[in-house]
Amino acid sequence: MSLFDFFKKKDNAPVERPKADPSVDIKLDLPDEPSVKNEPVIEEPNAEKEDLKLDEVLAGVNKYCPPKPVVKFKVTTEATTIFDSKIGGVPYFPKTMEYPRGKSYIFKGQPLVLLAQINLSQIPELPDFPHEGILQFFVAGDDLYGMAPEWDNLDVQDCFRIIYHKEIIDDFSQLMTAEDIPQYSGEDETYFPFTGEYKLTAETADQIPVTTSDYRFADAFVSSYNELHETPIKQLWDVDCDVLYDDMDDFPDAIMGGYPMFTQSDPREDSKFAVYDTVLFELNSVYEDGIDISWGDGGTGTFLISRDALLNCNFSKVLYNYDCL
Numbered sequence: 001m002s003l004f005d006f007f008k009k010k011d012n013a014p015v016e017r018p019k020a021d022p023s024v025d026i027k028l029d030l031p032d033e034p035s036v037k038n039e040p041v042i043e044e045p046n047a048e049k050e051d052l053k054l055d056e057v058l059a060g061v062n063k064y065c066p067p068k069p070v071v072k073f074k075v076t077t078e079a080t081t082i083f084d085s086k087i088g089g090v091p092y093f094p095k096t097m098e099y100p101r102g103k104s105y106i107f108k109g110q111p112l113v114l115l116a117q118i119n120l121s122q123i124p125e126l127p128d129f130p131h132e133g134i135l136q137f138f139v140a141g142d143d144l145y146g147m148a149p150e151w152d153n154l155d156v157q158d159c160f161r162i163i164y165h166k167e168i169i170d171d172f173s174q175l176m177t178a179e180d181i182p183q184y185s186g187e188d189e190t191y192f193p194f195t196g197e198y199k200l201t202a203e204t205a206d207q208i209p210v211t212t213s214d215y216r217f218a219d220a221f222v223s224s225y226n227e228l229h230e231t232p233i234k235q236l237w238d239v240d241c242d243v244l245y246d247d248m249d250d251f252p253d254a255i256m257g258g259y260p261m262f263t264q265s266d267p268r269e270d271s272k273f274a275v276y277d278t279v280l281f282e283l284n285s286v287y288e289d290g291i292d293i294s295w296g297d298g299g300t301g302t303f304l305i306s307r308d309a310l311l312n313c314n315f316s317k318v319l320y321n322y323d324c325l
Helices: 047-052 054-064 217-228 242-248 307-311
Strands: 068-076 086-088 113-119 134-139 160-165 197-202 206-208 254-257 278-284 286-288 291-293 300-305 319-323
Touching: 054 217, 068 291, 113 278, 134 278, 278 307, 300 307
Parallel strands: none
Antiparallel strands: 068 197, 068 206, 068 254, 086 113, 086 197, 113 134, 134 160, 254 278, 278 300, 286 291, 300 319
């Protein structure tokens, strides 16, 4: 959900100025002027934030939902190999393994497509996550990008698949090439959030506060707000504050760990999905520097897992949600 300003460069060519005649002595009596100092620019206070004590309220939210460790990724157009962290392209895949295929709907029996793979040895160590191997996310190329059309099946891997390669083979003769990857052979039109491939570059490990779209944020905000104001509120929507949602504009290209961002609602508002407490991977829509990743209209693709399953490297139960504006 990045916003962009486009500027046109102006041609500031130097102006030819007439040269002074040194034979003419011109004296001007000018009053002494005080020297001009460059005063610091002082930002105007945001009355909306100050009236709500928003900074203090959000600091209180951290008490209920503490910031979490996160690895942020930058999507780039750099070249990749089959071993790199990347979006799309040819996956790392041993020839001896069965390639993932859909189990239902229009992609039943059809090969799934690599959405992303993370080489865990290429990223900063993240608590609870394995520190070696390659983790892959395959999805169907249907109009829901592999998300289950039935709400109750968001964690059923029929049209998406999570594959973890703990041991990495470096002998290319044992790995699939682009020619070996099976292709869709159905008659239906296919869809995908992007074409081609992009590299994922991990940034320094960080902490991220709870996002405004996380299902726990509203209750934490109300509790924190009521601790600081004489007039209590009952729900988040009792506060009219647009700046509260600025985090949607500044969200990273992709993350592992931390808190997820949703453009509609957090599926874990349904208590049956509350067990999925960890962001396994989330890819945002990205439009910049020759990059075009579009989850519908500026949405996100999110994979959630329970901490216990993650600690055991059990990727058989993962919730996958795609939404857009």
